[in-house]
Amino acid sequence: MENFPVIDMEMLNGEERSAAMNMIKDACENWGFFEIKNHGISHELMDKVERLTKEHYAKFMEQRFKEMVASKGLDATQSEIDDLDWESTFFLRHLPTSNISEIPDLEHDYRLAMKEFAERLEKLAEELLDLLCENLGLEKGYLKKAFYGSKGPTFGTKVSNYPPCPKPELIKGLRAHTDAGGLILLFQDDKVSGLQLLKDGRWIDVPPMRHSIVINLGDQLEVITNGKYKSVMHRVIAQTDGNRMSLASFYNPGSDAVIYPAPALIEEENQNPIYPKFVFEDYMKLYAGLKFQAKEPRFEAMKAMPLPMAMDTTPLQGPVATA
Known part of the structure; x- marks a missing residue:
């Protein structure tokens, strides 16, 4: 099995830039996923975010999750559960406006750390897009x-914890899907694995690696590149021990952005x-009900949906990129 692509971003600053760009190109064309290290986000900040995320789960969410499991009888289920994910989550919105001050139970240090982390990830996302x-x-x-x-x-950012699961063969941590949006940046647990992607008909583990960020491409980049790059099915396998932390940050188009293949x-x-x-x-409205199904019928359905007349234009809006 060929190795999962891991790219050292420091290579982009020297004589190895061409090799690093080719690795990114190959990953985008053949994997839809890659992992980056030396990405410019400090290890101290990442360690702080991880510690505070796990403390927040233990203090405010773990008991609620256990009560949900007990109320649904999931711990004793004997049949496969195909309409539920074994995860505890909450969502933080950063752009266009932040909701971080409105999320209950977030302690002050955690809010500040997540705000700083999101700012760093936003810059990294834009660097990667270029x-x-x-x-x-x-x-x-x-x-x-x-x-x-x-x-x-x-x-x-979707903040997730995947607690120990007594029946991982019957309940997925997160069912297989492609991501609807643009570019996804994942800070995942480096001790508890579980993330897998589908490549050439086989499920491949995305290796946990300390202080790395996993990148994957969403459906919108598949459309804009006219299929040159493709979003890839992935899932999370529940584990019998260990609590897996996952912070998936989604850099997506604006709600009224018009998406189409680049001329x-x-x-x-x-x-x-x-x-x-x-x-x-x-697209997002359609995706909400079809997330865990194949993406191709979603694209077909969008062909039949008329554009609002005011948006049926090809010039791109937004700022011209500067250095």
């Missing part, structure tokens, strides 16, 4: 502009667009 632009031959800033809409991108890529490949043009919010 690396993708470079590999694709798109102008710098194209993907950020494609995501922009009228109010900028949406960006948020420059269509011209370069001398092909027709094979994906529709649609408003991101409309």
Whole structure:
């Protein structure tokens, strides 16, 4: 089995830049996932976020999760559960406006740490999008502009804990799906594994690695690249011991952003667009009910959905990228 792609971001700053860019290109074209290290987010901040996330779960969420499991009889189930995930989660919204002050039970230090972490991740996401632009031959800033809409991108973090599960063969931590949005940055537990992606018909473990960030591509990047890059099915396997922490941050288009294959890529490949043009919010509404199903029927359904006349334009809105 070929090795899961791990990319040292420091290679981009020297003579190995070309090799690192080729690794990113290969990962995007053949895996839909890669893991980065030396990404510029301090280990101290990551350690703090991990400690506070686990403390928050133990203090405010663990008992609630146990009560939910008991109330549904999940700990004693004898049959496969296919409409529920073995996870305890809450959501933080960072852009266009933050809701971090409104989330109950978050202690002051945790709010501050998550705010700083989100700011670092936002910068990292935009840096990665420009690396993708470079590999694709798109102008710098194209993907950020494609995501922009009228109010900028949406960006948020799903904070998850996957507690020990007594019947992991019957209940998934998180059922198989592709991500609806743009670029996903995952800070995952380095001691408890569970994340897997589907490659060439086989489930492959995404290796836990201390202080790394796992990157994966969402459905919108598949559309914009006209299928050159593809979103990939992935899932979380529940474990019998250990509590797995997962902070998945989603850098997505703005709700009113119009998504469509990049004209420059269509011209370069001398092909027709094979994906529709649609408003991101409309896609999300459809995705909400079909998340755990194949993505192709979602794309087909969007072909039949008319664009609002005011949005049926091809020029991208948003700021021109600067250095």
